[in-house]
Amino acid sequence: MYKSEQLAVSLKHLIETGTWKPHEKLPSLRQQVEISGFSLITVMNAYQELEAQGLIYSKEKLGYFIAENPIQAALAKKVILNEKIEINSLVFRYLKSIQSESTIPLGSAFPNSQLLYSPKLMQTLGLQAKHRISYEQMPSLPPGNYELRKLIAQRYCMQGIPTDPSDIVITSGGLDALNLSLKAMTQAGDYILLQETIFYGAWQAAENLGLKVITIPEHPEYGLDLEAFKKAVTTYPIKVCLLMLNSHNPIGFTVKEEIKFELAKLLHQHEIYLIEDDVYEELYFDQKKPLSMKYYDQKNLILHCSSFSKTLGAGFRVGWVYAGKFSEHIQHLQLMSTLSVNSFIQNALVDYLSHRHYEKHLKTLRKTLKRLKNLYYQYLLKELPDTCTIHYYPSGYFLWITLPEHIDSSLIYQHMLEQNVSIAPGALFYRTNKTPHHIRINCSFELNNDTQNALNQLIQYIKKL
Amino acid sequence: MYKSEQLAVSLKHLIETGTWKPHEKLPSLRQQVEISGFSLITVMNAYQELEAQGLIYSKEKLGYFIAENPIQAALAKKVILNEKIEINSLVFRYLKSIQSESTIPLGSAFPNSQLLYSPKLMQTLGLQAKHRISYEQMPSLPPGNYELRKLIAQRYCMQGIPTDPSDIVITSGGLDALNLSLKAMTQAGDYILLQETIFYGAWQAAENLGLKVITIPEHPEYGLDLEAFKKAVTTYPIKVCLLMLNSHNPIGFTVKEEIKFELAKLLHQHEIYLIEDDVYEELYFDQKKPLSMKYYDQKNLILHCSSFSKTLGAGFRVGWVYAGKFSEHIQHLQLMSTLSVNSFIQNALVDYLSHRHYEKHLKTLRKTLKRLKNLYYQYLLKELPDTCTIHYYPSGYFLWITLPEHIDSSLIYQHMLEQNVSIAPGALFYRTNKTPHHIRINCSFELNNDTQNALNQLIQYIKKL
Incomplete structure (x- = not known):
């Protein structure tokens, strides 16, 4: 044991036995x-270790303090400071490996593009191409096509979220929206909070910007663990949270309204920004569209990111962010990166959305996805061993x-790839010291011979392991 | 005078009088x-001041040395270390101000979109829209559509630059290509070299990445000042140069082949990377397309960035970088930002380029631009006072x-804007302590009543000043 570890263990004892009280310096x-007689470096390392464990917290220039609730050490341990982030090369290899056309794409992040095919949108695009006017409107500079922003704003209003076109910035897809938002809100070294299991794009964004990442575990029942959240925001100086609360990728849960309400209260109380990744917002199966956190936002602390990628096609690269007061900053960043978003597609979307074709398309899409997901679920439930959930x-x-x-x-991923079937291995979605023992299956492809064979191969291999 | 300045002046004297010889420690x-009896801080500041003036240079762990040619102090002074970069808000205000449709866009950076209108491309887009296949190919992940990369590679090969599709990465426009290249090659705090007068996007990219910028002045005859370049690269630890050598924006010069050849030699000798911004490469009026620096690149030190924005329309947001060995790194960065480029437009470009429609379109475009630029030039030459060049x-x-x-x-810019005419003020393109006394005029709009009136108003106001 290093001296610093030794010191950390003995100090931890003082905390756990209550000798040192919450918030005591x-x-x-x-x-x-x-x-102690230890060197400054040893002491610093020990304090940092205790901080990483959530037992103590630091205030700039004031020193270290005992955390609010150090006795719940189990919980504290779940709130993890992820020192070094390095997910990108894994994701890169993964995305490269599943690109082959001959691979059955059960690992794909994108919905089956055949389901997204919208004849009306293509018709609109075709008509656009005939009109010279679409050329004359190029390029559309940030914040993007006004009419499109108006139509997007209307969709927020219809959910009871008052929104002006000026709140909206059009981006090159949802990932661009996330990145721009995070970049506008943070500086290298800032603390952000992520869910323990989350879309790898969030990890990449954090890596890209040199941020310190705190993670909280998922709640087995509610999706979001409010206690862990509270713990994290009282322990670390978190500036921004980046969360998925509707149709979470990869797990799939949608957080209940009561929990969202409580979360909003906590954000307001601690004055913490939230970037809500809500790219799956339209893919609900029940009657009512889930609310976004923006609904509860009284203090303009929340940026809401979404896109057309999961409903009309990721190849269009059109997303947006409800940027509110960060709109200008985000536009600045766009002028330094992509400049603007394809104006041709923006024009077509204006026409498409204003004729309400989108609503009809979404209705069909939801119905099909519901049918397919149920099919896959029933099949897997029947065939997978009971040891799998x-x-x-x-x-x-x-x-x-x-x-x-x-x-x-990861072994399953490798093995299946050799059989020309992709699956998404857990390691893409979380950092852990344990074996990554999850997989994500894309159920948007018809359950035909090919996909059923693929599922069977997967099931057999899991049984074998 | 501060003590450090005083010390710097007296040391400078030793250098200028030749007491201290070139490369002497x-x-x-x-x-x-x-x-000296001065403090360490004072001495450090004095040395840094001399370094900033190009009189001495430092080698890590070895100390400071007299520069190669300190007697050419005049030249040394021209190589400027730009401590703090802050151009973005100016550019933002500028771009916002010229967006109004009622403004005569003589200040626009984009060519008249009517000239870029290509019926064949629109026809191709229209046909695309009819085929479901375009949906099924979505999205196209980095490095982008293979066929498109192949066609772009062919264009390099036709100029005698051996190129594989795998060398090319498709980007969301030329600015994205520049940013990704610079990001792949540098880390915050690195030194880069820019031309003193250059497209503001280059300054923004540098600002964005926290780079230290060294500038060299334009050569009045050759465009690129090789002596200043040599001075800069021997004085500062420059990692990457970002240069425009063909149809330079805003000035317009194209650097001669002999100079490019010499520049390549210097880059190789000092092992310095070059990012070549070549978005105007197709807009030459003479018979022969100017060579890119890539032609002279034996050591794979050069990244070449270009796009379709200046020839087919900036609204398409399709550019590329000849990334060579940096291809994978750049793709990593794309996966963390925009993910990919509009696949619909990429598909259409494949069809368009493979039928050689592009060559015909470019021929007409060049002819029209030549005619218009000559018209504007003749008119301004006749009407502007002799004090203007x-x-x-x-x-x-x-x-x-x-x-x-x-x-x-900047006054002219403000005044003209009130008359609903935009011009691009010099301050967008350089940092200087002198009054920015240049303007850039976009000559791609027909010289009709409106534009002629706009020019007349400009001429009158300049005469008045």
Whole structure:
């Protein structure tokens, strides 16, 4: 054991036994050096270790303090400071490996593009192409096509979220929206909070910007663990949270309204920004569209990111962010990166959305996804061994499967790829010291011979392991 | 005078009088402290001041040395270290101000979109829209559509630059290509070299990435000042140069082949990377397309960025970078930002380029731009006072005008905007302590009553000033 670890363990004892009380100040680094006889480096390392465990927290220039609730050490341990983020090369290899046309894309993040095919949109695009006017409107500079922003704003208003076109910035897809938002709100070294299991794009964005990432675990029942959230925001100086609360990728849950309401209260109380990744917002199976956190936002602390990628096609690269007061900053960043978004597609979307074709398309899409997801779920439920848990939620097109803890899903990913079938291994979605024992299945492809064979191969291999 | 300045002046004297010879080592900081009696901070500041003036240079761990050619102090002074970059808000205000449809866009950076209108491309887009297949190919992940990369690679090959599709990465326009390249090659704090007068996007990219910018002045005859370049690369630890050598924006010059050849030699000798911004490469008026620096690149040190924005329309947002060995790194960055480029437009471009429609379109475009630029030039030459210099070069669609030194072109910009005419003020393109006394005029709009009136108003106001 290093000296610093030794010191950390003994200090932890003082905390866990209640000798040191919540919010009590720890001895300063210098005092601790004198008391312990250890070097400054050793003391610093020990304090940082305790901080990483959530037992103490630091205030700039004031020193270290005992955390609010250090006795719930189990919980504290779940709130993890992820020192070094390095997911990108894994994601890169993964995305490269599943691109082959001959691969059955059960690992794809994108919905089956055949389901997204909208004849009306293509007709609109075709008509556009005949009109010279579409050329004369080029390019559309940030914040993007006014009419399109108006139509998007209307959709927020219809959910009871007052929105002006000036709140909306059109982006090159949803990932661009996330990145621009995070960049506008943070500086390298800032603390952000992510869900433990989350779309890898969020990890990449954090890596890209040099942010410190705190994670909180999913709540097994509610999706979002409010206690862990509270713990995290009282322990670390978190500036921004980036969360998926509707049709969460990869798990699939949608957080209940009561929890969202409580979350909004906490955000307001601690004055923490939230970037809500809501790209699956339209893919609900029930009657009512889930509310976005923006609904509860009284203090303009929330940026809401979405796109047309999951409903009309990721190839269009059109997304947006409800940027509110960050609109100008985000436009600045666009002028330094992509400049603007394809104006041709924006024009076509204006026509398409204003004729309400989108609503009809979404209705059909939801129905088909519901049917397919149920088919896959029933099939897997019947065939997979009982030691696997299939997480089914009524939205989206992902099934998240928990395998027995000893099974490394990366092995499954490798094995299946050799059979020309892709699946998404858990390692893409979380950092962990344990074996990544989850897989994500894309259920948006018809359950025909090919896909059924693919599923069977997967099931056989899991049984074998 | 501060102590450090005082010390700098006296040391400078030793250099200028030749007491200290080129490449001679200066006393170490510690020795200088002992000799001078000044504090370490004072000595450091003095040395840094001399370094900023190009009189001395530092080598890591070895100390400071007299520059190669300190006697050419005049030249040394021209190589400027730009400590703080802050151009973005100016550009933002500028771009916002010229967006109004009622404004005569002589200040626009984009060519008249009516000239870019290509019926064949629109026909192709229209046909695309009829085919479901275009949906099924979505999205096209980095490095972008293979067929499109193949066609772009062919264009390089036709100029004698051996290129594989795998060298090319499709980007969301030329600015995205520049940014991704610069990001792949640098880290915050690195030194990059820019031309003193350059497209503001380059400054923004540098600002965005926290780079230290060294500038060299334009050569009045050759465009690129090789002596200043040599000075800069021997004085500063420059990692990457970002240069425009063909149809330079805003000035318009194209650097001669002999100079490019010499520049390539220097890059190789000093192992410095070059990002070549070549978005105007197709807009030459003479018979022969100017060579890109890539032609001279034996060591794979050069990234070449271009796009379809200046020839088919900036609204399409399709550019590319000849990324060579940086291809994978750049794709990583794309996966963290825009993910991919509109696949619909990429598909259409494949069809369009493979039928050689592009060549015909470019031929007509060049002819029209040549005619218009000559018209504007002749008109301004006749009407502008002799105290103004109009820089005419046979390519592109910009005229760069040098006004008498006392005239602040920002005033002209403001005044003209009130008359619903935009012009691009010099301040967008360079940092200077002098009055920015240049303007850039976009000559791609027909010289009709409106544009002629606009020019007349401009001429009258300049005469008045």
